[in-house]
Amino acid sequence: MAVLNEEQEMLRDMAREWTSKESPVTEFRKVRAGGAEEAFDRKAYATMAEMGWVGVVIPEAHGGSDFGWLSAGLVVEELGKTLTASPLVASTIAASAILLGGSDEQQAKWLPGLASGEIIGTLAVDEGSRHDPAKLETTVSGGKLSGTKAFVHEAHGADLFVVAASDGLYLVEKGEAVSLSTRKLTDQRSHAEVVFDGAAADRLAGGGDSLLDDVLDRARILTASEMLGMAQAVFDVTLDYLKQRVQFNQVLATFQALQHRMADLFGDLTMMRSAVEGGLQALDSGFGVARAATIAKAEANRVLNIVSREGVQLHGGMGMTDDYDIGLYLKRARVLEASFGGTAFLKNRFATIGGY
Amino acid sequence: MATQPQIDSHSGEEAFREEVVQFLAEHFPPELKGKGNALASVEGPDQETPAQEGWRKAVGERGWGTPTWPKEYGGGGLSRKQAAILNEEMAKVGAFNPIGGMGVMMFGPTLLEYGSEEQKLAHIPPISRGEIRWCQGYSEPNAGSDLANLQMMAEDKGDHYLVNGQKTWTSGGQWADKSFCLVRTDRSDKHKGISFLLIDMDAPGVEVRPIQMISGMSPFCETFFTDVKVPKGNLVGKEGEGWTIGKRLLQHERTNLSGGGSMARLMGASLADIAKKYVDTDADGQIADKVLRDRIADFEIRWGAFLLTARRASDESKAGGVSEISSVLKKLGTKLGQERAELMIEIMGLQGLGWEGEGFSEAELGGVRAWLFGKATTIYGGSTEIQNNIIAKRVLGMLDHQ
Numbered sequence: 001m002a003v004l005n006e007e008q009e010m011l012r013d014m015a016r017e018w019t020s021k022e023s024p025v026t027e028f029r030k031v032r033a034g035g036a037e038e039a040f041d042r043k044a045y046a047t048m049a050e051m052g053w054v055g056v057v058i059p060e061a062h063g064g065s066d067f068g069w070l071s072a073g074l075v076v077e078e079l080g081k082t083l084t085a086s087p088l089v090a091s092t093i094a095a096s097a098i099l100l101g102g103s104d105e106q107q108a109k110w111l112p113g114l115a116s117g118e119i120i121g122t123l124a125v126d127e128g129s130r131h132d133p134a135k136l137e138t139t140v141s142g143g144k145l146s147g148t149k150a151f152v153h154e155a156h157g158a159d160l161f162v163v164a165a166s167d168g169l170y171l172v173e174k175g176e177a178v179s180l181s182t183r184k185l186t187d188q189r190s191h192a193e194v195v196f197d198g199a200a201a202d203r204l205a206g207g208g209d210s211l212l213d214d215v216l217d218r219a220r221i222l223t224a225s226e227m228l229g230m231a232q233a234v235f236d237v238t239l240d241y242l243k244q245r246v247q248f249n250q251v252l253a254t255f256q257a258l259q260h261r262m263a264d265l266f267g268d269l270t271m272m273r274s275a276v277e278g279g280l281q282a283l284d285s286g287f288g289v290a291r292a293a294t295i296a297k298a299e300a301n302r303v304l305n306i307v308s309r310e311g312v313q314l315h316g317g318m319g320m321t322d323d324y325d326i327g328l329y330l331k332r333a334r335v336l337e338a339s340f341g342g343t344a345f346l347k348n349r350f351a352t353i354g355g356y
Numbered sequence: 357m358a359t360q361p362q363i364d365s366h367s368g369e370e371a372f373r374e375e376v377v378q379f380l381a382e383h384f385p386p387e388l389k390g391k392g393n394a395l396a397s398v399e400g401p402d403q404e405t406p407a408q409e410g411w412r413k414a415v416g417e418r419g420w421g422t423p424t425w426p427k428e429y430g431g432g433g434l435s436r437k438q439a440a441i442l443n444e445e446m447a448k449v450g451a452f453n454p455i456g457g458m459g460v461m462m463f464g465p466t467l468l469e470y471g472s473e474e475q476k477l478a479h480i481p482p483i484s485r486g487e488i489r490w491c492q493g494y495s496e497p498n499a500g501s502d503l504a505n506l507q508m509m510a511e512d513k514g515d516h517y518l519v520n521g522q523k524t525w526t527s528g529g530q531w532a533d534k535s536f537c538l539v540r541t542d543r544s545d546k547h548k549g550i551s552f553l554l555i556d557m558d559a560p561g562v563e564v565r566p567i568q569m570i571s572g573m574s575p576f577c578e579t580f581f582t583d584v585k586v587p588k589g590n591l592v593g594k595e596g597e598g599w600t601i602g603k604r605l606l607q608h609e610r611t612n613l614s615g616g617g618s619m620a621r622l623m624g625a626s627l628a629d630i631a632k633k634y635v636d637t638d639a640d641g642q643i644a645d646k647v648l649r650d651r652i653a654d655f656e657i658r659w660g661a662f663l664l665t666a667r668r669a670s671d672e673s674k675a676g677g678v679s680e681i682s683s684v685l686k687k688l689g690t691k692l693g694q695e696r697a698e699l700m701i702e703i704m705g706l707q708g709l710g711w712e713g714e715g716f717s718e719a720e721l722g723g724v725r726a727w728l729f730g731k732a733t734t735i736y737g738g739s740t741e742i743q744n745n746i747i748a749k750r751v752l753g754m755l756d757h758q
Contacts, residue, residue, distance in 0.1 A: 257750075
């Protein structure tokens with residue numbers, strides 16, 4: 001764990017207490033059983049917003065708390081631990097796009113609503129099933145945006161889309177020219193194909209040529225924070241299981257073959273935490289963000305993948321049942337691994353940034 | 357200490373800095389800039405040039421080679437802050453600490469903690485002056501990872517111990533003056549039968565044979581002890597306390613082996629820069645072999661995460677918290693170091709496998725030896741398997757499998 005200041009420790013403790021008491025995995029199961037397409041609890045989200053968690057990176061002048069990215073990551077990590085279903089990550093990423101590229105008017109118009117939770121935002125970039133921000137066919141002419149975005153996170157709950165067109169980022173409000181087709185993925189959260197058919201679009205003109213990359217780096221790092229919470233939870237629940245399950249008259253935790261596998265995972269988890277916290281700290285310092293974001297998401301992908309696989313294996317047959325939580329983490333894990341950059345994409349990006 | 361004026365004010369620090377600057381101007385021979393001292397390392401012969409000898413003696417006289425050790429035993433008696441100033445000023449002029457080796461890194465701190473007054477007065481000052489080299493007598497042919505299985509016997513003969521047995525993997529044994537050994541004084545109890553004994557390497561009955569390693573180097577020795585008479589006064593602590601004292605010493609060893617900073621220096625240039633010299637690049641300046649490019653990126657990402665881990669460990673320990681990271685740093689860093697060496701020789705092809713002679717650069721030949729020597733890193737100082745046992749038991753609270 002990074003060294004935290006008092007404010008950050010309080011925020012983390014508050015998030016930890018709330019998620020463990022008010023939003024354990026049983027709450028996600030309720031959302032899932034409810035079957036609503038937006039797949040989150042509006043009341044819970046309003047509570048999160050009240051506690052200031054949605055506006056962590058938004059300046060105080062616009063109703064946020066301006067605690068910075070490490071703080072945002074701490075909250076998101078705790079939410080990830082209990083698979084809390086909410087559009088908090090999507091909305092924070094949308095807010096960061098407006099912060100980086102929005103005019104004063106655009107910021108004043110949207111940020112207070114995003115911070116208070118009354119408005120939900122999300123990022124719509126990819127047009128195919130694999131992350132490829134260099135290949136965009138969405139176009140804008142005469143202030144009208146047209147194109148099809150694939151697998152948009154939290155699309156059902158969103159009021160505002162930050163849409164990547166071939167010539168930049170645009171704000172598009174949900175309305176008649178925007179239509180959704182649900183794509184129910186294995187994590188059973190909100191995802192949809194979104195078709196924009198001449199929708200009114202407001203350009204984010206600031207932020208320079210790297211605006212899309214900069215926003216995606218924030219998406220990568222914050223998503224990696226959620227994955228860190230998930231990996232930590234899977235590791236912890238697996239360790240508990242090994243300490244309780246008895247076979248051959250012996251607690252499984254006493255088998256050296258299993259001890260060494262857990263030691264390996266502990267090492268991987270340590271690297272993942274350093275990489276993710278390093279990404280958040282890079283955002284706060286503004287130094288070396290692209291490289292740090294790539295390391296953060298690549299390590300998150302690698303480690304969550306292996307931890308979730310080992311978690312199921314070490315639970316034995318119980319890990320295959322829907323009654324146990326471990327499978328829920330496995331399914332969400334793969335969705336997040338593929339979002340905003342799969343491992344092959346990230347390795348290519350890392351080498352390109354490094355000049356080789 | 358009563359004899360040492362308390363220097364804690366800012367002006368006191370500046371006065372000390374001034375003293376260091378003057379000392380360096382007076383005593384550090386400019387021709388040694390950026391070099392080292394033979395005696396400061398664990399291994400290697402001990403001939404010094406007159407300049408090296410002069411520098412060692414000047415530093416040793418002040419106790420500044422072991423700056424924070426107590427003055428009454430020949431240390432510098434400096435505060436941590438003063439020691440940091442000393443380091444800073446030495447670095448500024450390209451000077452180095454000419455006093456090091458196992459006596460400084462491991463044995464000295466342990467003896468200061470457990471030794472008798474007489475032992476401290478006898479052994480610490482020569483370490484602080486850089487006059488005596490110590491080696492470690494721990495491992496035996498049948499006591500490696502299972503160190504407590506050691507069998508070398510020290511039999512009580514009234515006024516002395518009679519020592520018989522064999523040690524192995526004695527780093528720098530062929531150059532050491534003295535050895536700190538774990539010996540058995542009681543066969544009836546595996547752990548409580550172990551004692552900590554100091555033995556002169558030139559005592560009659562001690563024989564040292566260097567072991568040639570796969571790297572072609574001989575940094576380790578087998579050491580044989582046949583009817584070696586050791587004075588009773590050379591026992592550190594009481595009989596049976598050797599395991600406790602010996603484990604404490606290993607903590608000093610692991611701290612020295614796991615540092616991410618020193619690891620980073622060891623690594624030198626990035627793999628990608630090396631690859632660009634040995635393999636083709638395409639029109640965009642990218643490594644043309646995309647499979648190789650992918651593997652380099654895969655490694656460098658994890659290496660980046662490891663360096664962040666080392667930085668986090670240092671931040672956490674500075675903040676005073678208990679860092680769980682220290683338990684995994686050695687395991688992670690040594691494995692990545694080996695992986696890097698393997699990838700490097702793969703990038704270079706057969707040019708990266710030269711043993712000696714013409715057709716290879718010094719860096720290429722050095723790389724091969726380093727690749728081979730690097731296999732030791734996951735074995736010595738507690739093998740990766742032992743580290744895994746420690747993590748499972750101490751950090752993860754999994755019950756002992758034994």
